[in-house]
Amino acid sequence: xxxxxxxxxxxxxxxxxxxxxxxxxxxxxxxxxxxxxxxxxxxxxxxxxxxxxxxxxxxxxxxxxxxxxxxxxxxxxxxxxxxxxxxxxxxxxxxxxxxxxxxxxxxxxxxxxxxxxxxxxxxxxxxxxxxxxxxxxxxxxxxxxxxxxxxxxxxxxxxxxxxxxxxxxxxxxxxxxxxxxxxxxxxxxxxxxxxxxxxxxxxxxxxxxxxxxxxxxxxx
Numbered sequence: 001x002x003x004x005x006x007x008x009x010x011x012x013x014x015x016x017x018x019x020x021x022x023x024x025x026x027x028x029x030x031x032x033x034x035x036x037x038x039x040x041x042x043x044x045x046x047x048x049x050x051x052x053x054x055x056x057x058x059x060x061x062x063x064x065x066x067x068x069x070x071x072x073x074x075x076x077x078x079x080x081x082x083x084x085x086x087x088x089x090x091x092x093x094x095x096x097x098x099x100x101x102x103x104x105x106x107x108x109x110x111x112x113x114x115x116x117x118x119x120x121x122x123x124x125x126x127x128x129x130x131x132x133x134x135x136x137x138x139x140x141x142x143x144x145x146x147x148x149x150x151x152x153x154x155x156x157x158x159x160x161x162x163x164x165x166x167x168x169x170x171x172x173x174x175x176x177x178x179x180x181x182x183x184x185x186x187x188x189x190x191x192x193x194x195x196x197x198x199x200x201x202x203x204x205x206x207x208x209x210x211x212x213x214x215x216x217x218x219x220x
Contacts, residue, residue: 028055042147042148043119049108055107056096098167117144118156120196132200139196
């Protein structure tokens with residue numbers, strides 16, 4: 001009798017809060033939810049801040065900032081700190097700040113205050129490639145709220161703008177101008193689109209080109 005009264009609910013399939021997978025084995029993919037059919041719980045405020053720290057301090061991000069600083073130093077390009085080792089150090093610090101401030105405002109501060117989810121939710125192979133491409137690009141202006149509803153991506157876009165504006169605090173006066181800010185905005189938007197496309201299609205590429213290795217993995 002007691003056994004008949006016990007109702008066992010099926011376990012919810014919850015996507016990991018933070019994706020530890022790396023694209024091509026090196027590029028962090030923390031913000032992606034791979035399974036489009038998974039029931040996903042909202043991130044807590046603590047998880048959103050953890051996501052920001054992991055993105056900002058990831059070795060790949062720091063290495064990218066270092067490489068960009070070297071190229072900027074070679075041509076004394078923006079930010080124009082001049083020549084010498086001290087200028088190179090300033091360029092590296094500015095490059096790290098450029099990336100981390102945008103993530104700070106969008107993924108941590110605004111995502112928490114506005115109750116929006118900073119992650120990218122894949123459309124998945126159930127749709128055609130053109131649909132998935134358009135979906136990936138549209139995620140720049142559309143995001144998921146903590147409630148699960150689709151919302152205007154205020155945290156992402158405003159956070160991007162606030163991060164770019166914050167660079168005026170540490171850029172030299174020669175690099176504080178409208179064209180410089182516009183160039184950074186273009187770079188950030190382009191980088192966001194490329195990042196979304198990589199997140200969307202990486203599992204497909206991984207399955208296609210690494211299917212032999214994955215075929216030996218246990219099925220869940």
